Amino acid sequence: MPNFASVALIPVRSRVWALAGGKQEAVSSTAMKCPHCLVEFHDEAHDIELPYRGPRLVERVPNRSYQIVWTAQTRVCPACGRAIITLVLHGWDPNRGNYLQFVQVWPKGTARAALPAEVVDPFASDYREACNVLADSPKASAALSRYCLQRLLREVAKVKPSDLSKEIDEVLASKTLPGHLAEAIDAIRAVGNFGAHPLKSTNTGAIIEVEPGEAELLLDVLEGLFDFYFVQPAIMAKKLAEVNKKLADAGKPPLKK
Numbered sequence: 561m562p563n564f565a566s567v568a569l570i571p572v573r574s575r576v577w578a579l580a581g582g583k584q585e586a587v588s589s590t591a592m593k594c595p596h597c598l599v600e601f602h603d604e605a606h607d608i609e610l611p612y613r614g615p616r617l618v619e620r621v622p623n624r625s626y627q628i629v630w631t632a633q634t635r636v637c638p639a640c641g642r643a644i645i646t647l648v649l650h651g652w653d654p655n656r657g658n659y660l661q662f663v664q665v666w667p668k669g670t671a672r673a674a675l676p677a678e679v680v681d682p683f684a685s686d687y688r689e690a691c692n693v694l695a696d697s698p699k700a701s702a703a704l705s706r707y708c709l710q711r712l713l714r715e716v717a718k719v720k721p722s723d724l725s726k727e728i729d730e731v732l733a734s735k736t737l738p739g740h741l742a743e744a745i746d747a748i749r750a751v752g753n754f755g756a757h758p759l760k761s762t763n764t765g766a767i768i769e770v771e772p773g774e775a776e777l778l779l780d781v782l783e784g785l786f787d788f789y790f791v792q793p794a795i796m797a798k799k800l801a802e803v804n805k806k807l808a809d810a811g812k813p814p815l816k817k
């Protein structure tokens with residue numbers, strides 16, 4: 561039986577605190593998108609161990625001999641000046657070995673561009689909900705987004721109801737989407753590894769493990785499709801209505817439909 565307590569702590573600590581020379585604060589540099597203003601930036605994240613009755617909080621897992629250590633990671637976005645705070649769980653388990661789990665505590669959720677008024681319910685409300693839960697549960701966010709995408713394809717793109725993968729095939733085959741959107745909607749299946757997770761296609765609202773970036777990609781695709789199906793047609797209809805008004809004012813017949 562290995563000594564889990566030491567296995568759990570030493571490798572994780574050395575990974576995080578190597579830069580700090582054994583001090584309880586470490587600095588690491590990573591690229592990230594600011595959850596407040598969505599600008600991409602490179603910043604040094606400061607990691608500090610959370611104390612509890614002494615220098616370090618150690619969480620013991622019931623009936624197990626290994627421990628969990630928590631750190632707090634702070635960043636400041638150079639573009640908007642807002643703080644980003646993430647709690648990091650440094651854990652170990654027999655199946656995964658050392659692992660890190662990140663919980664973004666500030667801000668709650670990721671800012672996304674506000675939805676234009678042309679985007680109607682239930683699509684708008686499903687999308688907002690998927691944005692709101694993204695930080696706490698990418699799995700739940702991806703499930704809401706997949707469900708919303710399927711509803712959009714069925715009700716607005718008018719594909720024949722089937723599983724999501726076939727519905728995506730049908731909308732791609734119709735060649736109605738602009739190239740960049742077709743490519744992005746196609747990528748959902750590859751990024752989400754639908755081959756290994758068929759439930760993502762057959763039961764779109766199911767809460768299933770997500771791949772890195774999958775939940776964010778789904779939201780990006782929804783935004784693009786909303787623009788294509790709701791926003792751009794509304795803008796064009798408004799412009800044509802203005803032309804027809806000018807024609808009517810000039811005593812001429814309206815544009816042919």
Ligand SMILES: [Zn+2]
Nearest residue numbers: 594597637640
């Ligand atoms: Zn920012």
